[in-house]
Amino acid sequence: MTALLELSNVGMAFDTPTGRFEALKDVNLKIAAGEFVSLIGHSGCGKSTVLNIVAGLLRATDGGVILDRREVSEPGPERAVVFQNHSLLPWLTAFENVELAVRQVFRKQKSKKEMRDWVAHNLELVHMGHAMDKTPREISGGMKQRVGIARALAMQPRVLLMDEPFGALDALTRAHLQDSLMAIHAQLGTTVIMITHDVDEAVLLSDRIMMMSNGPSATIGEVLPVTLPRPRDRVALADDPGYHRCRQKVLRFLYEKQRKVTPLSGRQEPAPSCLTGTDAPPRGRG
Amino acid sequence: MVTMTLPDWLASCRDLMRGKAGPAQQQAVLRQLVWPLLGILLFLLLWHWAARNIQTSLGQFPGPATVWEQTQALYQEHREARQREVAFHERQEKYIETRLAQQPDWQPVRRDYTGAPTFFDQIGTSLITVMSGFLLASALAIPLGIVVGLSAGLHAAVNPLIQIFKPVSPLAWLPLVTMVVSAVYTSGDPWIAKSFLNSMFTVTLCCLWPTLLNTAVGVTSVSSDLINVSRVLRLNAFEHVRRIVLPSALPMMFTGLRLSLGVAWMVLIAAEMLAQNPGLGKFVWDEFQNGSSQSLGRIMVAVLVIGLIGFLLDRLMLALQRFLVWDKSAARR
Numbered sequence: 001m002t003a004l005l006e007l008s009n010v011g012m013a014f015d016t017p018t019g020r021f022e023a024l025k026d027v028n029l030k031i032a033a034g035e036f037v038s039l040i041g042h043s044g045c046g047k048s049t050v051l052n053i054v055a056g057l058l059r060a061t062d063g064g065v066i067l068d069r070r071e072v073s074e075p076g077p078e079r080a081v082v083f084q085n086h087s088l089l090p091w092l093t094a095f096e097n098v099e100l101a102v103r104q105v106f107r108k109q110k111s112k113k114e115m116r117d118w119v120a121h122n123l124e125l126v127h128m129g130h131a132m133d134k135t136p137r138e139i140s141g142g143m144k145q146r147v148g149i150a151r152a153l154a155m156q157p158r159v160l161l162m163d164e165p166f167g168a169l170d171a172l173t174r175a176h177l178q179d180s181l182m183a184i185h186a187q188l189g190t191t192v193i194m195i196t197h198d199v200d201e202a203v204l205l206s207d208r209i210m211m212m213s214n215g216p217s218a219t220i221g222e223v224l225p226v227t228l229p230r231p232r233d234r235v236a237l238a239d240d241p242g243y244h245r246c247r248q249k250v251l252r253f254l255y256e257k258q259r260k261v262t263p264l265s266g267r268q269e270p271a272p273s274c275l276t277g278t279d280a281p282p283r284g285r286g
Numbered sequence: 287m288v289t290m291t292l293p294d295w296l297a298s299c300r301d302l303m304r305g306k307a308g309p310a311q312q313q314a315v316l317r318q319l320v321w322p323l324l325g326i327l328l329f330l331l332l333w334h335w336a337a338r339n340i341q342t343s344l345g346q347f348p349g350p351a352t353v354w355e356q357t358q359a360l361y362q363e364h365r366e367a368r369q370r371e372v373a374f375h376e377r378q379e380k381y382i383e384t385r386l387a388q389q390p391d392w393q394p395v396r397r398d399y400t401g402a403p404t405f406f407d408q409i410g411t412s413l414i415t416v417m418s419g420f421l422l423a424s425a426l427a428i429p430l431g432i433v434v435g436l437s438a439g440l441h442a443a444v445n446p447l448i449q450i451f452k453p454v455s456p457l458a459w460l461p462l463v464t465m466v467v468s469a470v471y472t473s474g475d476p477w478i479a480k481s482f483l484n485s486m487f488t489v490t491l492c493c494l495w496p497t498l499l500n501t502a503v504g505v506t507s508v509s510s511d512l513i514n515v516s517r518v519l520r521l522n523a524f525e526h527v528r529r530i531v532l533p534s535a536l537p538m539m540f541t542g543l544r545l546s547l548g549v550a551w552m553v554l555i556a557a558e559m560l561a562q563n564p565g566l567g568k569f570v571w572d573e574f575q576n577g578s579s580q581s582l583g584r585i586m587v588a589v590l591v592i593g594l595i596g597f598l599l600d601r602l603m604l605a606l607q608r609f610l611v612w613d614k615s616a617a618r619r
């Protein structure tokens with residue numbers, strides 16, 4: 001298997017007022033085309049940092065990222081990002097938000113009409129066809145996140161990067177979007193890296209779960225392949241012993257091996273936030 | 287398509303008259319119509335009472351009635367001046383016609399009418415001056431604000447200068463502006479009056495800062511998420527400014543523009559008074575020097591008109607802001 005995306009010995013150190021802070025050390029990761037990988041770990045361990053390095057929004061201080069045999073040095077639409085808080089331009093409609101991305105990527109390849117059709121197609125894909133002309137403030141949080149996903153998919157990225165895409169949503173909406181995402185992944189075969197705090201979400205969606213150790217000098221502690229057959233059904237899986245074994249392994253990693261003994265100063269995290277399936281308290285992303 | 291909507295209070299009045307008004311609308315009429323009218327009425331009464339008790343060397347302080355009289359008198363004078371102007375031109379044309387009949391090779395010389403500007407002429411002059419100064423200031427401040435906001439280094443470099451120049455009174459700029467304009471603008475037959483340029487540049491110098499500062503702040507506070515979106519999409523610098531920065535900064539920019547226009551109007555009146563440049567300020571000053579028994583009444587008319595125009599200018603900016611800015615909540619103040 002040749003990897004589509006490869007992180008080798010990625011390290012990241014931040015210069016802070018109190019000195020150098022080594023957030024990541026020796027992160028190694030190989031992802032095949034079409035794979036769905038999730039990153040899970042305690043808050044502040046460095047998940048967003050890994051994702052931002054892959055996106056090119058941050059430059060690793062050590063090691064490097066290779067996508068399609070080419071080194072990643074800057075952000076680009078072939079590594080589309082779905083941000084945690086949707087990040088839609090509030091002055092544009094859903095359609096225009098996606099259109100901006102499409103125009104930027106397909107300006108030279110598609111005609112105006114083809115581009116419009118492609119925008120509409122992607123909005124239909126996330127079931128937002130009926131609200132294309134609404135602005136972000138006129139639609140709900142879940143709908144905004146759908147538009148954000150449509151925008152990312154419309155770029156036809158080699159890798160889709162998602163930073164806690166459903167973190168800010170209620171449980172029902174989240175389940176809905178997870179199902180949509182699974183369907184889209186099955187249909188398009190997009191390669192996905194998703195950060196999550198939610199153990200159930202990770203097991204349900206992923207082919208592999210990367211469990212990160214706590215920082216500083218965080219790295220990928222364990223990798224859990226999830227071999228449950230697709231398509232997966234959340235209700236059927238509730239009684240599936242294989243599903244529970246996976247869940248158990250992730251929970252054991254998070255709460256036994258990587259238990260947070262001393263919370264980082266100034267950021268007290270209630271440890272069992274992942275257990276309940278609700279999200280950790282919101283905090284600014286790195 | 288432009289849709290016309292009634293102002294809230296008018297719509298509420300209409301419903302009230304049709305007997306359709308619920309308690310909420312009655313509240314709205316009360317708040318938006320009845321209370322303001324009561325406030326104005328009370329003010330007029332107080333003013334009337336106070337005016338009767340103030341004696342000045344020019345006679346009694348003008349009350350509302352005097353001011354109303356003077357308003358009508360000023361309007362009358364304006365009409366008469368206009369008639370004189372029309373009459374002057376008619377006479378001139380008639381003269382040219384008769385003279386051409388006698389002497390066909392004569393080159394007619396037409397003269398402009400040179401009567402003293404009326405109160406309404408002065409209003410027009412002031413409005414044109416304030417708008418020119420404001421537009422020039424905006425044309426400088428908005429691009430500068432964007433550039434300064436985009437570059438942290440430039441921001442740090444320019445900020446102290448802005449902070450120092452911002453609080454400078456127009457009266458301090460005026461002599462400098464006057465001297466520079468006379469030195470630089472030396473054509474014998476000036477196409478634009480120097481006095482106009484002096485007022486305009488003074489206005490520009492004073493109302494530059496709120497727009498500049500607010501635009502810069504608006505640009506610096508563009509959400510980092512949107513900047514990341516721009517980076518992922520690889521928008522070039524121009525597209526980045528057009529698609530991300532400008533729309534983000536627009537609400538702040540308009541806050542600055544509104545402040546600037548307010549400053550511009552205040553500064554203009556002061557500058558006109560000090561420099562005797564044509565406009566409402568000069569009208570006030572002339573009446574003050576004139577010192578007739580009507581002067582105080584006329585000055586009071588000018589004061590009210592200045593206030594009213596300032597208010598209308600602000601409303602105008604607000605309407606423009608509502609029309610242009612996506613963030614409607616920012617324009618609701």
Ligand SMILES: Nc1ncnc2c1ncn2[C@@H]1O[C@H](COP(=O)(O)OP(=O)(O)OP(=O)(O)O)[C@@H](O)[C@H]1O
Binds near residue numbers: 021023043046215285
């Ligand atoms: N720009 C920065 N400067 C200094 N330190 C940073 C910076 N960005 C992140 N960090 C630190 O690096 C560590 C990892 O941050 P990161 O945001 O990647 O965590 P995370 O796993 O995404 O957390 P969460 O789940 O809460 O989003 C944290 O300790 C954070 O304080």
Ligand SMILES: [Mg+2]
Binds near residue numbers: 047048163285286
């Ligand atoms: Mg994060």
